[in-house]
Amino acid sequence: MSKKLLLANDHIPGINTLEVYRQHGGYKALEKALKSMKPDDIVEEVKKSGLRGRGGAGFPTGMKWSFLAKPEGVPRYLVCNADESEPGTFKDRYLMERIPHLLIEGMIVSSYALGANTSYIYVRGEYFYIIKILQKAIKEAYAAGLLGKNILGSGYDLDLYVQPGGGAYICGEETALLESLEGKRGNPRIKPPFPAVAGLWGCPTVVNNVETIAAVVPIVNISGDEYAKIGIGKSTGTKLISASGHINKPGVYEIELGVPVEEFIYSDEYCGGIRNGKKLKAVVAGGSSVPILPTELILKTAKGEPRLMSYESLGDGGFATGTMLGSGGFIVMDEDTSVVKNLFTFARFYHHESCGQCSPCREGTGWMEKILQKFIDGKATMSDIDLLWDVQSKIEGKTICPLGEAAAWPVAAAIRHFRHEFEEYVNRPESIHDVKHYFRLNNIEEA
Amino acid sequence: MTTTEIQFSQEAQQKVQEILNQYPKEKSKSALLPLLHLAQAEFDGWLSVPVMDYVASILKIQPIEVYEVASFYTMFNLQPVGKYLIEVCQTSSCWMCGAEDIVRYLEQKLGVPTGEISADGMFQVKTVECLGSCGTAPMFQIGDQYYENLTFEKIDAILEELKQENKRSRYC
Amino acid sequence: MAKVTIDDITIEVPDGTTILQAARMIDEQHGTNIAPPTMCYYSKLKTTGGYCRTCIVSVTQGSEKDPRPMPKPVASCRTTVMDGMVVRNNTSPELLEARAGVVEFLLINHPLDCPVCDQAGECHLQDLGYENGKEATRYEFPRREFEPIDIGDKIKLHMNRCILCYRCVKTCEQITDGRVHGVINRGDHAEISTYIEKAIDNDFSGNVIDVCPVGALTDRTFRFKSRVWFTNPVDAHRDCPTCSGKVRLWMKGKDVLRVTARKDRWGEVEEFICNTCRFDKKDVTDWRIEGPSKISHHSVISQNHNELRQVQLGVRKQLQQWDGHKYGLGEGALDPNNQ
Ligand SMILES: Cc1cc2nc3c(=O)[nH]c(=O)nc-3n(C[C@H](O)[C@H](O)[C@H](O)COP(=O)(O)O)c2cc1C
Ligand code: SF4
Ligand code: SF4
Ligand code: FES
Ligand code: FES
Numbered sequence: 001m002s003k004k005l006l007l008a009n010d011h012i013p014g015i016n017t018l019e020v021y022r023q024h025g026g027y028k029a030l031e032k033a034l035k036s037m038k039p040d041d042i043v044e045e046v047k048k049s050g051l052r053g054r055g056g057a058g059f060p061t062g063m064k065w066s067f068l069a070k071p072e073g074v075p076r077y078l079v080c081n082a083d084e085s086e087p088g089t090f091k092d093r094y095l096m097e098r099i100p101h102l103l104i105e106g107m108i109v110s111s112y113a114l115g116a117n118t119s120y121i122y123v124r125g126e127y128f129y130i131i132k133i134l135q136k137a138i139k140e141a142y143a144a145g146l147l148g149k150n151i152l153g154s155g156y157d158l159d160l161y162v163q164p165g166g167g168a169y170i171c172g173e174e175t176a177l178l179e180s181l182e183g184k185r186g187n188p189r190i191k192p193p194f195p196a197v198a199g200l201w202g203c204p205t206v207v208n209n210v211e212t213i214a215a216v217v218p219i220v221n222i223s224g225d226e227y228a229k230i231g232i233g234k235s236t237g238t239k240l241i242s243a244s245g246h247i248n249k250p251g252v253y254e255i256e257l258g259v260p261v262e263e264f265i266y267s268d269e270y271c272g273g274i275r276n277g278k279k280l281k282a283v284v285a286g287g288s289s290v291p292i293l294p295t296e297l298i299l300k301t302a303k304g305e306p307r308l309m310s311y312e313s314l315g316d317g318g319f320a321t322g323t324m325l326g327s328g329g330f331i332v333m334d335e336d337t338s339v340v341k342n343l344f345t346f347a348r349f350y351h352h353e354s355c356g357q358c359s360p361c362r363e364g365t366g367w368m369e370k371i372l373q374k375f376i377d378g379k380a381t382m383s384d385i386d387l388l389w390d391v392q393s394k395i396e397g398k399t400i401c402p403l404g405e406a407a408a409w410p411v412a413a414a415i416r417h418f419r420h421e422f423e424e425y426v427n428r429p430e431s432i433h434d435v436k437h438y439f440r441l442n443n444i445e446e447a
Numbered sequence: 448m449t450t451t452e453i454q455f456s457q458e459a460q461q462k463v464q465e466i467l468n469q470y471p472k473e474k475s476k477s478a479l480l481p482l483l484h485l486a487q488a489e490f491d492g493w494l495s496v497p498v499m500d501y502v503a504s505i506l507k508i509q510p511i512e513v514y515e516v517a518s519f520y521t522m523f524n525l526q527p528v529g530k531y532l533i534e535v536c537q538t539s540s541c542w543m544c545g546a547e548d549i550v551r552y553l554e555q556k557l558g559v560p561t562g563e564i565s566a567d568g569m570f571q572v573k574t575v576e577c578l579g580s581c582g583t584a585p586m587f588q589i590g591d592q593y594y595e596n597l598t599f600e601k602i603d604a605i606l607e608e609l610k611q612e613n614k615r616s617r618y619c
Numbered sequence: 620m621a622k623v624t625i626d627d628i629t630i631e632v633p634d635g636t637t638i639l640q641a642a643r644m645i646d647e648q649h650g651t652n653i654a655p656p657t658m659c660y661y662s663k664l665k666t667t668g669g670y671c672r673t674c675i676v677s678v679t680q681g682s683e684k685d686p687r688p689m690p691k692p693v694a695s696c697r698t699t700v701m702d703g704m705v706v707r708n709n710t711s712p713e714l715l716e717a718r719a720g721v722v723e724f725l726l727i728n729h730p731l732d733c734p735v736c737d738q739a740g741e742c743h744l745q746d747l748g749y750e751n752g753k754e755a756t757r758y759e760f761p762r763r764e765f766e767p768i769d770i771g772d773k774i775k776l777h778m779n780r781c782i783l784c785y786r787c788v789k790t791c792e793q794i795t796d797g798r799v800h801g802v803i804n805r806g807d808h809a810e811i812s813t814y815i816e817k818a819i820d821n822d823f824s825g826n827v828i829d830v831c832p833v834g835a836l837t838d839r840t841f842r843f844k845s846r847v848w849f850t851n852p853v854d855a856h857r858d859c860p861t862c863s864g865k866v867r868l869w870m871k872g873k874d875v876l877r878v879t880a881r882k883d884r885w886g887e888v889e890e891f892i893c894n895t896c897r898f899d900k901k902d903v904t905d906w907r908i909e910g911p912s913k914i915s916h917h918s919v920i921s922q923n924h925n926e927l928r929q930v931q932l933g934v935r936k937q938l939q940q941w942d943g944h945k946y947g948l949g950e951g952a953l954d955p956n957n958q
Contacts (some may be wrong), residue, residue, distance in 0.1 A: 244582045359670070511799050
């Protein structure tokens with residue numbers, strides 16, 4: 001069994017209630033923090049832990065916290081990013097649904113560390129039932145004196161609110177999220193200034209992912225140094241992986257960073273292998289935005305070393321032969337899957353989600369979807385492959401926010417590693433029908 | 448409908464107050480998204496121009512500021528919708544696990560193409576992007592309820608149950 | 620102060636200056652032509668820029684202190700200079716290629732209706748296309764289409780032509796009160812508020828026409844449809860109680876076809892003018908004429924006759940792809956020799 005810091009108790013009945021959560025050691029970190037630690041001590045522990053943002057970019061959390069501007073007389077805010085909309089990612093939902101108090105405890109400890117007296121959890125609107133779970137838990141916390149004025153007699157005050165989104169992936173981008181929280185369109189801001197200087201309502205703000213904030217709880221409990229011993233190299237601690245696609249056991253797994261990819265896919269502790277005894281074709285390892293890798297490159301690096309579930313190992317080889325850990329959305333495709341069609345669903349997604357502010361992304365995402373539609377319709381030509389490549393390269397790096405890249409990278413990677421499949425659709429348009437896309441349903445019908 | 452006829456229920460007005468209390472006084476525009484969700488729930492599942500104007504008047508902002516926002520986010524319906532809006536995820540993992548079959552099955556069963564309201568006004572299918580339920584694909588959402596690991600049999604049962612219930616789905 | 624080098628020319632500028640401003644200063648001082656093109660930035664308005672991405676430049680040295688190059692091109696209108704920064708614009712082939720990509724994106728959904736567009740001849744997108752664009756379009760799909768709509772009785776919106784630069788929105792936000800004008804919908808469905816066809820009835824609303832870099836917002840009171848290059852721009856003024864009254868009249872013979880603000884060499888208005896001057900003073904006797912306008916280097920109307928022919932030929936080339944009948948025009952209607 002690998003080490004579990006976040007989901008150790010996720011199957012205990014009633015763990016979503018304050019009472020049971022406390023029976024299992026809940027709010028110990030908060031007590032410790034408020035009673036025996038100064039805010040900067042916590043920042044220090046987080047720095048020592050080596051914790052990296054779990055929202056996708058992997059930026060060191062302690063460093064991010066230390067950038068927070070602290071002008072006199074200006075409020076500071078902590079905003080939790082629970083917008084979770086990257087295809088393939090559903091870990092934050094699981095955590096909030098099962099153990100809402102873990103996030104709330106993390107929010108209180110982190111807010112205390114940052115000197116925030118008002119904090120928000122911005123949850124994607126489609127998760128309305130989660131919002132209700134969080135609101136209920138927050139109510140419990142207020143009633144128990146864990147939120148509000150003078151928390152646990154420490155003199156520290158915090159108000160915590162849940163804010164619903166309205167259905168827009170782009171609001172996961174932290175400045176778009178802040179715009180949305182201000183009641184505006186979710187258009188990413190042009191940076192600088194960064195949120196650490198001018199965030200919510202122009203005040204210094206930290207935005208962190210749900211899992212990042214939850215991880216602060218075990219860090220405070222066991223100390224940053226102990227946390228840093230878990231994991232591998234600069235990938236410290238544990239990570240929630242959302243596993244989906246053609247595997248026997250889809251779901252959310254907490255792994256110690258450094259588990260071999262092969263073990264993650266095939267061991268019964270995790271995904272349990274490919275469904276129906278099929279062969280593995282490809283994996284999108286970190287949510288829809290990261291490059292897809294074919295079997296030989298996801299199991300082993302180009303150098304022939306086993307690929308591990310860590311920031312460094314997944315990134316090994318750069319984009320030529322590697323990928324990224326991203327948000328931990330692990331999408332597995334079996335041998336019957338059409339990489340082109342899957343890419344089309346990604347392209348449609350990014351086209352749908354582009355905010356439309358900057359021209360390369362606004363126009364380019366739609367263009368890529370339309371070209372890919374031609375492959376699906378059997379109308380593509382060889383030059384469409386080159387055109388598609390050129391369009392993605394013209395988007396990448398020219399946009400306001402990383403959504404442009406997020407849309408371009410999957411296209412580039414699919415062409416890089418599966419060009420033959422694009423060519424096959426040009427040469428034999430009917431081959432798109434050879435592919436079984438409707439895996440599970442077909443099974444059920446056969447059964 | 449004119450703006451003056453549109454008014455939140457007593458209960459909803461209380462909620463409005465609670466929502467407004469979540470932000471500093473001069474930042475009440477932040478309440479816009481929560482209020483639009485509430486308005487949509489209160490007024491038949493969609494936002495008409497008078498309803499949006501009503502929300503603008505509560506927050507003392509220009510109506511265009513509400514239109515700009517309401518039209519940006521996919522959850523806000525700017526046209527009337529069926530009593531039960533069935534939102535089927537069509538992205539990667541769901542597609543791999545049969546989302547297209549789900550859509551076709553629903554279309555057949557309800558007798559209307561995606562996007563249209565069924566003849567009895569009960570159902571409307573809409574394809575949406577990833578709802579964070581990829582590990583339990585295929586799936587759809589109705590109101591705030593997730594229906595996961597769908598099969599045709601499950602869909603039959605869900606639709607039957609909703610027909611019995613016959614109450615507009617609301618999520619907040 | 621910060622020293623910055625753009626396309627091998629060095630200039631010292633106050634801290635906080637953007638790369639674009641520095642480049643414009645160089646052009647003003649040296650008579651060079653290194654300032655990147657802009658479609659959304661507008662120095663007379665706050666918080667503009669950053670959207671269109673045509674002004675991108677490549678920063679090959681971040682600063683004296685930290686000489687690392689910036690990994691991606693940056694929007695020069697939104698990036699401030701650092702002491703010792705080195706920037707490449709026209710001298711970087713990769714950058715020009717990247718810009719050509721941006722221009723292509725701006726054009727893929729743009730209608731090929733320059734021949735009937737009021738803005739033709741003074742359209743920044745047209746200029747940009749000629750200077751930075753590709754020969755032929757690689758976009759084979761149907762373009763976005765919207766019906767033109769009237770925003771009140773003075774302004775027409777051709778949403779087809781809009782490039783979503785946000786200038787008109789910022790204009791309404793910053794120089795008129797009670798904004799009724801905005802962007803609705805998302806992504807490539809975004810459009811300027813057609814949701815309410817409410818008139819923008821504010822003394823300064825007409826300025827959206829002048830700030831629009833393309834022919835999306837046009838003057839409904841523009842009399843006698845005429846290509847701009849057949850009109851004669853003259854500077855004129857009047858005593859106006861609302862604005863400075865300093866305008867540009869677009870004349871044909873003795874007729875005032877339309878009134879606009881005066882624009883500087885960057886194509887930006889010098890001073891915003893009021894709606895009375897713009898829409899209601901169409902008699903030459905309303906004005907005191909100062910003399911022929913100096914027209915910016917950008918605009919095709921400033922160019923000599925030969926170049927003008929080139930432009931018309933270019934327009935003609937576009938015409939080959941364009942269906943004039945859709946606009947109710949007969950064959951040859953757009954032949955410049957026909958005018
Ligand atoms: C298009 C886009 C979507 C994003 N979506 C999310 C998201 O859903 N959840 C999230 O935590 N971070 C998301 N991010 C990353 C955030 O911008 C930000 O980096 C993150 O919330 C920081 O938190 P962390 O440091 O704890 O990871 C997204 C970024 C981009 C560019
Ligand atoms: S890259 Fe796309 S999503 Fe990001 S600001 Fe530009 S248009 Fe919006
Ligand atoms: S109408 Fe003109 S000024 Fe307004 S956004 Fe479109 S292009 Fe820009
Ligand atoms: S792909 Fe359907 S819920 Fe994520
Ligand atoms: S002018 Fe700089 S991005 Fe448009």
